[in-house]
Amino acid sequence: MEDLIGKKIENYQIISVLGRGGMGVVYKAHDEKLDRFVAIKVLSVKAVDKQKFIDRFKREAKNHAQLSHPNIVVVFGFIEYEGLLGIVMEYVNGxxxxxxxxxxxxxxxxxxxxxxxxxxxxxxxxxxxxxxxxxxxxxxxxxxxxxxxxxxxxxxxxxxxxxxxxxxxxxxxxxxxxxxxxxxxxxxxxxxxxxxxxxxxxxxxxxxxxxxxxxxxxxxxxxxxxxxxxxxxxxxxxxxxxxxxxxxxxxxxxxxxxxxxxxxxxxxxxxxxxxxDVKSKYFLRTKKNPRRTKVYSIVATAVLVMGFFVLVYFVFIQVGDLLESKTLDAYKKYNIETLFEDDKNINSIGQIMEINTGSKNGIHSLQFISDSFGFTVGDSSTYLNTSDKGKTWALSKTENFNNLRDLYLFASGKSFIIGDHSFLAMSSNFFKDYKKLKIEDGYNLYSINFLDNIGFIAGSKGLILKSVDGGLNWKKAFTDTEKNLFDVKFINKEKAFAVGWEGVVLKTNDSGDSWVSLKPFTKKYLRAIDFADEKIGVICGGAGSIFRTLDGGDNWEQISTSQKEGLNDIKILNTERMIIVGAKGIILFSKDQGENWEKISTNNYSNLTKISVSNSGNIFVSSSNGSIIKIELDEKE
CATH class of the missing domain: 1.10.510.10 (Transferase(Phosphotransferase) domain 1)
Structure with missing residues (x-):
C-alpha cells in the first residue's frame, strides 16, 4: 500500500502513521475544514469485488456513525482515494x-x-x-x-x-x-x-x-x-x-x-x-524512609561487587576447565549443526540460517517445486515467492482478506491455495493470476494434497473434498465426523488417513470416497500425518504427542517424549530419518523410524508451522513470525 504521509486527501492532510495491520494502515491527519485531528483507517479494495465491497463498507460506516456514546470512537465518514478506501474517525490521544x-x-x-x-x-x-x-x-x-x-x-x-x-x-x-x-x-x-x-x-x-x-x-x-x-x-x-x-x-x-x-x-x-476500600489503600502509599533507603543501597552495592568477582572466577577457572575437557562433546548431538550426522555419516549440515522474508504476518505453509523456486502462504493473504533457493523472498497479495492455510503447486505452474471461509483458488502460472473456485460456504480449509491427478482438501466440520480432474471440480466426500480435520495422507491409491481435533483419525479404503473414524487412541488434537512407506507412519499433535504405526495404520503406539508444546508438522525424509516442528521453535529429529526423538536447539522461539524439502534435500521451515528457517545439507560423501 502506498505511503500517504504528506499527501492531502480531500480536506485531510496526512501527518503520520498511528498503526499498521493486516487490513490496512491507520494515519493521523489534520482536518483543515474543522481544524481538528482525526484518525483515518485506510484499506485497499483492489483485492475484492470492488463495488460490492464499497457499497457494504459505506452502509456499515453510515450505521456505525449513528452510534453516539462517550466510550465509542466516533466515525465521521469515509473517503475514496486512488483505489483506496478510508474511514475517518475520532482521533484519541492515549x-x-x-x-x-x-x-x-x-x-x-x-x-x-x-x-x-x-x-x-x-x-x-x-x-x-x-x-x-x-x-x-x-x-x-x-x-x-x-x-x-x-x-x-x-x-x-x-x-x-x-x-x-x-x-x-x-x-x-x-x-x-x-x-x-x-x-x-x-x-x-x-x-x-x-x-x-x-x-x-x-x-x-x-x-x-x-x-x-x-x-x-x-x-x-x-x-x-x-x-x-x-x-x-x-x-x-x-x-x-x-x-x-x-x-x-x-x-x-x-x-x-x-x-x-x-x-x-x-x-x-x-x-x-x-x-x-481498595481505592483508599491504592492512593495512600507509605513514604519511604530516606535513611533506611540509603543503607539498603549500600548493602546492595556491596553484594553486587562481590557477585562480580565470583562471576569472574567462574568464567576464567571453571569454564576454562570445561573447554579443556571433552565434556562438551557429549552435548554435540543436541546442536542443530549435527542434525544429520550419524555413525554412517550419510549427510551433514552445511549451514542453518533464519531468513527474514520481509513479512510480519504468520506463514502457515510453504512448498519448493525445485531447488530454486519456492512459495509460501499465510495470514492476511500473505503470499511470498523465491527464485534464488530461498535467499530472498518477494511479497505479493492474492487479493483477498482471508488467512491462507496451505498451497499445492505442480511443476507445470498449476497451483492451488486454500484458506479460511471456503477460500479455494486455482492458477495456471504460479498465481501471477488466478480464479476462485466455488465450493460450499461456511468452512475453513486447512490442507491440500494431490496423488497424481486426484486431489484432497481437509477442513473444518469434518470436511474432506475430493477432485478427480486435477482440481477443476471438487466434491464433498462422506465422513462420519463433524470435527475439524487438519491433514490427509495417502499411502497408496486406495488407502489414506486424515487427522484432526480431539484425536480423530479417519481411514479410507476406497480412494477417498468415504472416510470412517478409527477407535480413538488420544483426546489431544492431531495436527499432521506422514508415511515413509505402506507400513511406517507417524502422527504429531497437541501437547507434544507423537504416535507411530508399523503396520500401515491398523495400530498406533504413543512415543514417549518430554515435549509439552504443540507439534505442527511431520516430514519423513526416508525410512529412517524424520523431522517434526512445533511451538516455541521446537525441532525434533529421529534417526530410527520415529522410535526415539532428539530435541534440536535453535534460536527461533516462534511457532514453527510447516516443513518443505527441496529436490536437493535442503529443508525449509515456515514460522508464525514471518521468517523461514533454511537447513542446507552437504552432499553425500
Missing part, C-alpha cells in the same frame, strides 16, 4: 489497553473495574442498537489521557467479516479472545462479545489470557474444550464476585453466559464497598 497491560503486566483491581465498567457501558449500548463487535480485545480498547475508555472498530469488523468479505484474525493474538462459536465457524451474536469481555478482564488481572500458548491450535483447543484456571487460583485474594463474573463470561455454552452487559454491571456494583 494508549491501547494492550500497551498498558504490556507495560504493567497486571493491572490493579481498582483500574480493572474502572476500565471494564466503561467497556460494558459502550458494548451494552451498541448491543441495544443491534451491533455486535466480534473482535473485542485489548488492542481495540483505548484509554485517552483523561482516563476515558474508547472502543475502536465497532461495526467495521461486522462489515468486513461478513460471508462475502471475511476474515477471522490477522494474527494468532486475536485467537486469544475468540469465543468457541467463532472458532467453530458458527453464527455469532452479542454473547460472543460477552465471552471476549471475560477474556479481557482475565488478562488485565492475571497478565495473560486464560488460554495462552504459542500454537494457534492449542489456544483454540483451550477455548473449545478446557476450563480456564479460576481467577481465585491464578490470583489469590481476588474478590469472589469478580471470580464468578469472569467464570460465567467464559462459559462454553453461550446460553450459560450473562445475557446482557448490564447484568455484569449489576454484579460489579455489588463490589462498590470493596472497591472504595
Amino acid at each position: 494508549e491501547s489497553l494492550e500497551t498498558v497491560i504490556f507495560k504493567n503486566f497486571r493491572l490493579h483491581i481498582f483500574d480493572v473495574v474502572y476500565i471494564i465498567k466503561q467497556v460494558l457501558l459502550a458494548i451494552g449500548y451498541a448491543h441495544s442498537k443491534g451491533f455486535v463487535h466480534r473482535d473485542i480485545k485489548p488492542s481495540n480498547i483505548i484509554l485517552n489521557t483523561e482516563g476515558t475508555v474508547k472502543i475502536m472498530d465497532f461495526g467495521i469488523s461486522k462489515s468486513l467479516f461478513s460471508k462475502e468479505i471475511t476474515q477471522t484474525s490477522s494474527k494468532v493474538g486475536t485467537v486469544y479472545y475468540m469465543s468457541p462459536e467463532q472458532i467453530k465457524g458458527d453464527d455469532v451474536d452479542h454473547l460472543t462479545d460477552i465471552y471476549a469481555i471475560g477474556v479481557t478482564i482475565y488478562e488485565m488481572l492475571v497478565g495473560k489470557p486464560p488460554f495462552f500458548a504459542e500454537s494457534e491450535f492449542d489456544i483454540m483447543e483451550g477455548h473449545l474444550k478446557k476450563e480456564p484456571t479460576r481467577l481465585s487460583l491464578a490470583l489469590p485474594g481476588v474478590p469472589v464476585t469478580l471470580d464468578e463474573i469472569v467464570f460465567k463470561c467464559l462459559r462454553k455454552n453461550p446460553k450459560e453466559r450473562y445475557l446482557r452487559c448490564d447484568e455484569i454491571l449489576d454484579k460489579l456494583h455489588e463490589m462498590d464497598d470493596f472497591i472504595r
